[in-house]
Amino acid sequence: MTDIDDLRSKFLDLEFDRTGFVIDAEQSATVAKASGETRTEFIDPTDPDFEACAPILASLASGRRLPIDFPALGGISMDGGKAVACIKPVRPGIKLTGKTHLHDIYAKSGRSGRMIFLVSRMQLYDDAGEHLATTDSRQVIRERPDQ
Amino acid sequence: MTVQTISDVVFGDEITPWQPDTSLEASRSFAQAVGYSGSGRFEDHEKARAQGLPGALVPGIMGMGFLTSMIHRWAPRGKVKHIDTVFRAPVLADHDHTVTAVVTDIDEENDEVVLDLTIKNAQEETRVFGTATVRFPPAG
DSSP: OOOHHHHHHHHBTOEEEEEEEEOOHHHHHHHHHHTTOOOHHHHOTTSTTOOOOHHHHHHOOOSOSSOTTOOOOOSEEEEEEEEEEESSOOOTTSEEEEEEEEEEEEEEEETTEEEEEEEEEEEEEOTTOOEEEEEEEEEEEEOOTTO | OOOSSGGGOOTTOEEEEEOOOOOHHHHHHHHHHHTOTTSSTTTOHHHHHHTTOSSOEEOHHHHHHHHHHHHHHHOTTOEEEEEEEEEOSOEETTSOEEEEEEEEEEETTTTEEEEEEEEEETTOOEEEEEEEEEEOOOOO
């Protein structure tokens, strides 16, 4: 059985990926419209207050999903959820840097066995180093019974 | 019903439930825009079934989009400061779903409101749940 405390002590809060992004205004508007958004600052790129919508921020993927030396846990991996914290408006067209670390590792046990949750946190910065947003990706791994 | 300021918000209030567009066309459009297209999982029922799925899925983060859209309709001047969504089960494209939210906390000192969020299918099964913190413009 995977030792959760050992994983936490070795991997939490260590940056393992740094990736650059530029959000396209039209793509963000398409995402917002497909989601039923009606506010112009999210669906009209000509709006002077236009900003990237939450789901497009959540879609930004780091170059690596886990640290390079993270052990293979086996089992069945699923996308357990996403979170976005908006600190300042993210304007499309600007250079963004996403710095990613493992924010949390925990386990839950149920009738069907144990599930391990890995929360990868990406902090998005602009070129001036200003922190604009944070996204969390929750990966769930259902352990095989023999593990 | 919409709210303009935090003083309009009532603890325990339920935001008017909303049925988002979960059509295959909307799912496909979303998937293409976020780079999830290609496998057919979000774009084609037959291709999704060939992968062992019950049909084409609505991307998980599109559910986040449904929820933020509903919040923005309810609070046209509010800003979603934080939203956390748990993907409990797949949202199937071309199936009716209902998005709901309930006010669970009001922090007048910081002009912030917390909502519990849910996306349910027609069988009333929860597919996505989560929370959001919405910031309102300061009063006055």
